[in-house]
Amino acid sequence: MKYDYLIVGAGLFGAVCARELTDAGKKCLVVDKRAHIGGNVYTEAIEGIQVHKYGAHIFHTNLADVWKYVQRFATFNRFTNSPVANYHGELYSLPFNMYTFNKMWGVVTPEEAAQKIEEQRKAAGITNPKNLEEQAISLVGTDIYEKLIKGYTEKQWGRPCTELPAFIIKRLPVRLTFDNNYFNALYQGIPVGGYTKMVAKMLQGIDVHLHCDYLGMKEELDAKADHVIYTGPIDAYFHYDLGPLEYRSVRFETEVLDKPNFQGNAAVNYTDRETPWTRIIEHKWFEFGKDADGKDLPKTVISREYSSEWKVGDEPYYPVNDDKNGKLYKAYRNMADREKKVTFGGRLGEYKYYDMDQVIHAALNCVKGLLGK
Numbered sequence: 251m252k253y254d255y256l257i258v259g260a261g262l263f264g265a266v267c268a269r270e271l272t273d274a275g276k277k278c279l280v281v282d283k284r285a286h287i288g289g290n291v292y293t294e295a296i297e298g299i300q301v302h303k304y305g306a307h308i309f310h311t312n313l314a315d316v317w318k319y320v321q322r323f324a325t326f327n328r329f330t331n332s333p334v335a336n337y338h339g340e341l342y343s344l345p346f347n348m349y350t351f352n353k354m355w356g357v358v359t360p361e362e363a364a365q366k367i368e369e370q371r372k373a374a375g376i377t378n379p380k381n382l383e384e385q386a387i388s389l390v391g392t393d394i395y396e397k398l399i400k401g402y403t404e405k406q407w408g409r410p411c412t413e414l415p416a417f418i419i420k421r422l423p424v425r426l427t428f429d430n431n432y433f434n435a436l437y438q439g440i441p442v443g444g445y446t447k448m449v450a451k452m453l454q455g456i457d458v459h460l461h462c463d464y465l466g467m468k469e470e471l472d473a474k475a476d477h478v479i480y481t482g483p484i485d486a487y488f489h490y491d492l493g494p495l496e497y498r499s500v501r502f503e504t505e506v507l508d509k510p511n512f513q514g515n516a517a518v519n520y521t522d523r524e525t526p527w528t529r530i531i532e533h534k535w536f537e538f539g540k541d542a543d544g545k546d547l548p549k550t551v552i553s554r555e556y557s558s559e560w561k562v563g564d565e566p567y568y569p570v571n572d573d574k575n576g577k578l579y580k581a582y583r584n585m586a587d588r589e590k591k592v593t594f595g596g597r598l599g600e601y602k603y604y605d606m607d608q609v610i611h612a613a614l615n616c617v618k619g620l621l622g623k
């Protein structure tokens with residue numbers, strides 16, 4: 251069987267490309283080395299709860315066209331992400347907003363909060379932030395940096411905050427309003443019935459082979475199609491010839507508990523350095539109608555996330571987008587540009603800290619490019 255496109259990876263990038271190319275009349279084969287579709291957004295039901303197997307995934311976007319696009323494949327609930335930070339048992343609201351500032355400093359008005367941040371920024375002597383630590387202090391001051399950012403970030407990235415790029419902390423909003431919504435997004439929610447159902451709908455009618463490692467049978471698979479879309483790690487494609495890029499990996503420890511309510515919220519971040527996990531997810535709170543009184547569901551499912559340095563053979567989750575890796579990625583990118591029959595895409599193929607909406611947006615553009623539109 252000859253295909254127009256071989257798509258490596260049944261995650262969001264691969265699934266959107268497959269859908270769009272198929273709808274444009276192209277014949278696609280999707281392969282994934284995992285046992286399931288969905289890539290990192292994969293969810294599966296445990297005790298009647300959709301469990302986010304590769305970490306909490308909350309869909310949020312300002313891109314109206316992407317929001318409209320995903321509605322074709324799922325109904326989204328009105329979940330709004332409002333994580334709680336636990337610093338040695340002290341609880342703070344996230345992202346950084348008036349509830350956080352009130353709890354931290356006792357300030358009541360936005361002016362008092364702004365003044366406190368300005369005082370701490372000035373005392374630290376930061377004018378032009380050059381790394382994550384300086385950026386964080388200049389955004390929220392030293393107290394919040396010390397209690398809510400430093401420990402969490404160093405656990406998450408395994409590097410001191412002074413060696414991390416400033417942009418990572420800019421993902422988080424800072425607001426002088428009483429608003430615990432973690433995202434500055436016009437649209438937000440979780441697909442009812444889980445992400446796997448949504449991706450299955452994207453892949454409807456398309457040939458998918460699971461347990462299929464492209465790099466292990468490249469020649470055979472390449473022969474099946476005119477063009478390849480590769481969404482695996484770019485350095486793995488080139489046998490790590492220039493040395494491996496750095497990634498962070500995550501280990502998830504999932505437990506079913508015989509109680510209806512463990513932490514009263516979908517996400518609790520442990521922001522001290524001593525607690526070994528970064529966060530605990532209680533999956534039932536992503537869904538509605540799974541109430542705390544246990545009438546709906548007497549059990550709950552939680553996952554602790556442990557961050558670790560990636561090594562060849564582990565699952566890569568987060569690209570480490572610092573200068574050193576940026577340079578190495580560029581060198582791989584040059585090699586990739588010479589592969590005329592292959593398009594590299596997605597979080598691993600482009601080595602980019604992409605959110606889901608950005609991945610979908612990039613995949614839609616990629617297909618337009620391939621179809622010459």
Ligand code: FAD
Pocket residue numbers: 258259260261262263264281282283284288289290291304305306307308309310462463464465466481482483500567568595596597598604605606607609
């Ligand atoms: P992936 O989902 O990684 O898919 C790539 C696929 O390629 C995988 O299934 C893999 O098995 C397959 N593959 C790789 N190599 C091979 C090979 N050699 N042969 C065959 N198959 C191969 N985004 C948000 O918008 N909101 C969130 O709340 C959010 N939370 C996140 C939490 C965590 C812990 C992580 C890690 C990411 C989170 N993201 C979130 C980002 C989101 O997961 C990604 O943007 C998105 O899933 C990337 O899709 P992708 O298709 O590029 O990659």
Ligand code: UDP
Pocket residue numbers: 335344398399400402403406418419421422519521
């Ligand atoms: N962060 C933090 N404390 C928190 C949550 C996040 O310091 O309680 C920092 C940390 O460096 C993290 C970054 O903000 O990597 C971005 O957070 P986000 O929640 O976007 O990370 P992700 O969901 O991608 O893991």
